[in-house]
Amino acid sequence: MKSRFFWDTFFNKTLSAAALVSVLTLAGIFLLLLYNGLQAFSTIDIAEFLSAAPWNPAAYDAPVFGIGAMLFSTLIVTFGSMLIAVPLGIGTAAFLSEMASPRLRNLLKPAIEMLAAIPSVVIGFLGIVLVAPGLAQVFDLPNGLNALNGSILLAVMALPTLISVSEDAIHAVPDYYKEASYALGANRWETLLRVTLPACKSGVLAAVMLGLGRALGETMTVLMATGNATAMPHSIFDPVRTITATVAIEMGEVPFRTPHFYSLFACALVLFLITLGVNIAAERLAARLRKKGQ
Amino acid sequence: MEKIKLDVQALDLFFGKKQVLKNIHLSIPEGKITALIGPSGCGKSTLLRSINRLHDLHPDARLMGKILLDGHNILHRNTNVVHLRRRVGMVFQKPNPFPMSIAENVAYGLKINALCSKSEMRARVEQSLRNSFLWEEVADDLDKSALELSGGQQQRLCIARAIAVEPEVILFDEPCSALDPISTAKIEELIMGLRGKFTQVIVTHNMQQAQRVADYTAFMYLGELIEFGETRQIFEKPQQELTKNYVSGHFG
Amino acid sequence: MRRPLFFLLPLLFVQCSHPQVETVVLKGSDTELNLVLQLAEAYMEAEPGVSISITGGGSGVGIAALLNGKTDIANSSREINAYETAMAYERGVQIEPFIFAADALAIIVHPSVGLDSLSLHDLGKIYAGEIRDWSQLGGKPGPVSLYGRQSNSGTFTYFRERVLKRDFSPDLKQMNGTSQILEAVKADPGSIGYVGLGYLTDNNGALREGIRVIRLARTNGEMAVSPLDQNMVYAGLYPLTRPLYQYTNGVPEGKTKTFLEFENSPAGKKIILENGYLSAREAGLAGNLEK
Numbered sequence: 161m162k163s164r165f166f167w168d169t170f171f172n173k174t175l176s177a178a179a180l181v182s183v184l185t186l187a188g189i190f191l192l193l194l195y196n197g198l199q200a201f202s203t204i205d206i207a208e209f210l211s212a213a214p215w216n217p218a219a220y221d222a223p224v225f226g227i228g229a230m231l232f233s234t235l236i237v238t239f240g241s242m243l244i245a246v247p248l249g250i251g252t253a254a255f256l257s258e259m260a261s262p263r264l265r266n267l268l269k270p271a272i273e274m275l276a277a278i279p280s281v282v283i284g285f286l287g288i289v290l291v292a293p294g295l296a297q298v299f300d301l302p303n304g305l306n307a308l309n310g311s312i313l314l315a316v317m318a319l320p321t322l323i324s325v326s327e328d329a330i331h332a333v334p335d336y337y338k339e340a341s342y343a344l345g346a347n348r349w350e351t352l353l354r355v356t357l358p359a360c361k362s363g364v365l366a367a368v369m370l371g372l373g374r375a376l377g378e379t380m381t382v383l384m385a386t387g388n389a390t391a392m393p394h395s396i397f398d399p400v401r402t403i404t405a406t407v408a409i410e411m412g413e414v415p416f417r418t419p420h421f422y423s424l425f426a427c428a429l430v431l432f433l434i435t436l437g438v439n440i441a442a443e444r445l446a447a448r449l450r451k452k453g454q
Numbered sequence: 455m456e457k458i459k460l461d462v463q464a465l466d467l468f469f470g471k472k473q474v475l476k477n478i479h480l481s482i483p484e485g486k487i488t489a490l491i492g493p494s495g496c497g498k499s500t501l502l503r504s505i506n507r508l509h510d511l512h513p514d515a516r517l518m519g520k521i522l523l524d525g526h527n528i529l530h531r532n533t534n535v536v537h538l539r540r541r542v543g544m545v546f547q548k549p550n551p552f553p554m555s556i557a558e559n560v561a562y563g564l565k566i567n568a569l570c571s572k573s574e575m576r577a578r579v580e581q582s583l584r585n586s587f588l589w590e591e592v593a594d595d596l597d598k599s600a601l602e603l604s605g606g607q608q609q610r611l612c613i614a615r616a617i618a619v620e621p622e623v624i625l626f627d628e629p630c631s632a633l634d635p636i637s638t639a640k641i642e643e644l645i646m647g648l649r650g651k652f653t654q655v656i657v658t659h660n661m662q663q664a665q666r667v668a669d670y671t672a673f674m675y676l677g678e679l680i681e682f683g684e685t686r687q688i689f690e691k692p693q694q695e696l697t698k699n700y701v702s703g704h705f706g
Numbered sequence: 707m708r709r710p711l712f713f714l715l716p717l718l719f720v721q722c723s724h725p726q727v728e729t730v731v732l733k734g735s736d737t738e739l740n741l742v743l744q745l746a747e748a749y750m751e752a753e754p755g756v757s758i759s760i761t762g763g764g765s766g767v768g769i770a771a772l773l774n775g776k777t778d779i780a781n782s783s784r785e786i787n788a789y790e791t792a793m794a795y796e797r798g799v800q801i802e803p804f805i806f807a808a809d810a811l812a813i814i815v816h817p818s819v820g821l822d823s824l825s826l827h828d829l830g831k832i833y834a835g836e837i838r839d840w841s842q843l844g845g846k847p848g849p850v851s852l853y854g855r856q857s858n859s860g861t862f863t864y865f866r867e868r869v870l871k872r873d874f875s876p877d878l879k880q881m882n883g884t885s886q887i888l889e890a891v892k893a894d895p896g897s898i899g900y901v902g903l904g905y906l907t908d909n910n911g912a913l914r915e916g917i918r919v920i921r922l923a924r925t926n927g928e929m930a931v932s933p934l935d936q937n938m939v940y941a942g943l944y945p946l947t948r949p950l951y952q953y954t955n956g957v958p959e960g961k962t963k964t965f966l967e968f969e970n971s972p973a974g975k976k977i978i979l980e981n982g983y984l985s986a987r988e989a990g991l992a993g994n995l996e997k
């Protein structure tokens with residue numbers, strides 16, 4: 161009796177400690193970002209920081225710290241990747257869950273999940289040698305290292321998670337919903353679009369958010385594949401430089417505790433706030449969907 | 455003799471190697487209520503689901519024999535399943551309204567089958583809800599989620615959803631097994647109210663219920679149809695020893 | 707059951723009595739990376755007790771690492787700048803520069819551009835985004851497409867100091883490495899890019915196809931020189947010849963010193979020339995160890 165009580169307390173304490181460590185780590189990271197990021201604004205004008213003046217902290221004369229073009233670039237690359245990955249991912253998940261034979265599903269799903277293990281440098285490399293030349297040819301561009309190339313590669317990276325998580329959600333929709341729909345004369349397509357997907361939309365939304373998070377935070381691939389021009393892009397065929405790529409390129413060369421150093425933290429802080437905002441919005445939306453739905 | 459709506463002829467059904475229905479012969483008269491009774495696992499649901507071909511969704515289910523609906527074999531591979539299912543509606547054991555609003559649930563089948571125009575939709579929804587005795591309770595909450603209704607209300611909503619597309623046959627698979635006595639009484643009243651309008655087949659393991667609502671009763675045992683006849687005859691003068699034992703509560 | 711442990715004890719002493727392997731850490735320029743790697747390999751073969759660890763990342767990365775105390779030698783293809791010098795002073799880092807080799811920066815264009823020589827002045831205008839169409843210089847009409855390296859590369863900074871004396875056009879496509887510039891220029895009809903001399907030839911020493919090497923003139927009207935013309939380059943007449951630096955914190959000692967000396971030895975020079983670089987003295991730049 162005594163030993164059972166001991167183990168119960170022991171596990172309770174251990175798990176609480178583990179949770180505490182995670183929360184403290186996260187809080188620590190946030191405070192570090194905040195502390196270093198906000199110091200940037202003791203020397204950099206915040207209006208300049210938020211402007212579209214092209215980012216050039218190591219300029220020939222006066223450094224320019226404008227995050228506008230990078231922010232916009234980050235958003236179009238990410239948004240573009242979701243435009244590709246979401247329909248493709250949900251479609252694939254629906255196919256795997258609803259149309260494919262169990263044997264095919266058991267073969268394809270682990271294979272797709274394994275794609276997530278491909279290192280981002282490899283994807284970036286494929287972007288340079290395969291996708292970019294392909295894009296240049298198809299769209300008759302001088303060079304394929306552009307925003308679209310980044311979007312495609314990020315979509316590829318987001319797909320495994322997106323497919324796997326949304327397939328789980330679709331698969332978890334109880335059969336009795338589908339049977340009720342079939343019994344009313346709906347075909348598979350109508351059942352999928354009108355009953356199955358709406359019934360698991362909070363799960364699918366979670367999958368999309370995970371994919372979006374991956375795309376927003378990805379560094380290596382975009383650094384390698386988007387051409388990294390700091391100018392404001394005018395189309396998806398322009399080369400772009402994202403916030404993550406900028407931080408990755410410049411963090412290594414910057415002497416510590418300088419305005420340039422702090423400005424990179426400010427960039428990271430902006431990225432963090434975007435991700436946080438997206439997650440909070442998704443959480444709210446998912447909660448609302450859950451209340452309306454299942 | 456009444457017109458036969460559904461005629462099951464020499465139906466065998468296998469799940470993989472396991473035979474679940476054995477040489478079933480059953481003639482179901484039009485406009486009447488027919489009860490399927492028998493111990494749990496004897497194949498009642500399986501037989502019912504054969505009638506609107508829900509087994510199509512199971513790759514390992516194999517059917518042999520015929521089921522004639524108005525003389526046409528619905529098991530024939532050329533049968534348009536979507537069309538068949540519109541003519542043969544189904545209400546399931548566990549109330550299963552879609553995770554949508556009350557009105558959308560009823561309108562679902564109408565929209566899918568394009569059975570009426572947008573302007574008629576509201577009237578059709580209301581009519582179906584009235585016919586299933588639910589209108590009074592939900593008239594002000596048509597846009598509320600169907601999942602907020604009680605179990606009994608949900609089951610009546612499922613009936614409203616089924617009758618909205620005006621099928622010819624409605625199949626009920628133990629529609630009251632998850633409900634309390636008051637809700638059960640309402641559903642029974644509803645089913646009896648629909649007598650004549652639809653051909654109804656109801657699976658039940660509740661023998662009082664079969665006696666209360668059904669015109670005809672079929673008794674199944676271990677995948678076989680043991681006896682079929684007028685309800686009173688089955689319960690008061692069963693021809694078979696097995697039926698007698700079952701209806702007198704000696705097993706099951 | 708304790709016995710086996712006692713057996714192991716002498717082994718521990720053997721381990722300790724072994725001379726410790728000395729490690730020299732180098733960090734910085736990607737331009738220098740390949741060359742320094744080869745020098746290091748040859749050096750380690752000659753002196754087995756030394757381990758040399760080299761990473762790239764760009765000249766800025768190397769100098770920052772030196773300032774942050776994270777490397778013994780910073781490889782840099784540009785001179786340390788005023789800002790970094792001030793930083794070093796503040797942190798008490800004693801910067802010592804060495805020039806161990808030289809590199810000529812070649813300007814390449816897509817053959818369809820229709821030009822084969824440029825002045826430094828016009829080159830600057832092109833990279834600053836002031837000349838946007840090749841017809842402005844008498845080339846085949848078509849937009850100019852700019853390729854260069856990322857801002858953490860020494861080549862980026864050297865080019866800016868030497869050619870532009872102002873900022874690069876924000877339309878500059880910043881590639882990850884020199885090979886990527888080479889490939890991009892081959893594929894893009896209006897393109898111009900800059901690469902180290904060593905990259906112009908393939909492994910067999912043959913000039914790469916699909917690009918045109920531009921002859922450069924110091925000023926408009928002066929004679930234009932090709933970086934492939936060895937005599938002119940050694941005579942100091944090619945305008946984009948640049949020293950390749952290595953910086954240390956304080957006067958180098960121990961293995962750091964012997965490695966720097968090895969680079970300047972005849973064996974080291976041979977490797978430098980074989981890789982398509984110029985030894986510092988031939989290019990008219992003195993290596994400081996002899997100074």
Ligand SMILES: Nc1ncnc2c1ncn2[C@@H]1O[C@H](COP(=O)(O)OP(=O)(O)O)[C@@H](O)[C@H]1O
Pocket residue numbers: 469474492493494495496497498499500501512
């Ligand atoms: N999908 C299936 N696969 C295999 N066996 C099944 C399947 N569905 C039902 N069965 C089996 O068929 C038999 C009849 O089941 P069912 O028709 O549900 O019985 P009842 O409705 O009379 O209780 C049971 O033994 C059951 O285990």
Ligand SMILES: [Mg+2]
Pocket residue numbers: 498499500627
């Ligand atoms: Mg059943």
